[in-house]
Amino acid sequence: MVRRELDNEGPDRLYTVTRGRSRADEDLDIVTLIVAKAEPAPGMQSEHARILRLCQAPAAVVEISAGLGMPVGVVKILLSDLLRAGKITARHPSSARASSHLPDAAILKKVLVGLNNL
């Protein structure tokens, strides 16, 4: 396991970033794709502004987490702020809607085609 800059982020600092919240109210998967609908604006919380810059093109929740150097749970809270404010949109994964353990054969077929084309 590689120790990185995240280790410098003390719990107090992360508590401040989320203003004390420990849970996101939006249901976001780690591969939900986030797309900015707005530009960063003056006066915005700096983490919110950084997120908007990171998702000008679609970016998964985990990519934003890696880009910000903050744990996934904290990033989900920040993203739910931006969703509520209408600054971003979330494209949810089709697999999250599947009720069973196995995805549809039609989806798997497309994955196979994509992998074969690599």
Next chain:
Amino acid sequence: MPLAQTASDGLKIVIVGGFGVGKTTMVRAVSEIRPLSTEETMTQAGLGIDETGKVAGKTTTTVAFDFGRISLNEQMVLYLFGAPGQERFWFLWDRLFSGTLGAVVLVDTRRLSDSWYAIDRLEHHKTPFIVARNNFPGSATHSLDAVRSALSLPDRVPLIDCDARDRGSAKQVLISLVGHLYSLSTAREAVPS
């Protein structure tokens, strides 16, 4: 490298294995981006009383994981996660990796026992998986049958050889997994309800 503006469906495959087995190497071999790393912190309620005699409170564990990405077509993006297979990390599985297509258990024949727990958990969770043996240079060559037997792996679970450093080989591992998932899925759809 940014994703296409049309990207809309994120998919997950998890590569599970013990420390140093080559998970990140495999992710790097097929990923279109340099593997990224992030962390998740998990708070678990303490169980019982700790050794100092105090009632245990909540404990926070931090787990780092690596991931890479493959754009499959204009809409679908496959994310590959390297997940530590050790017992203490398995609470991650439910929280982070629910909705995963399936898993690859990467094994090193010199340390097969590192994989027992992961295989057991995947079976328990009914997460479909295949096992790939990473052939390290100089590692003892056992037949795949011997590996299957040592892992007590049922015949229905595919077991293949790979070289995690090689893009073509890593790609074949993913194709084997998704091919396996596809046959499970079509078999299920063929069962009259």
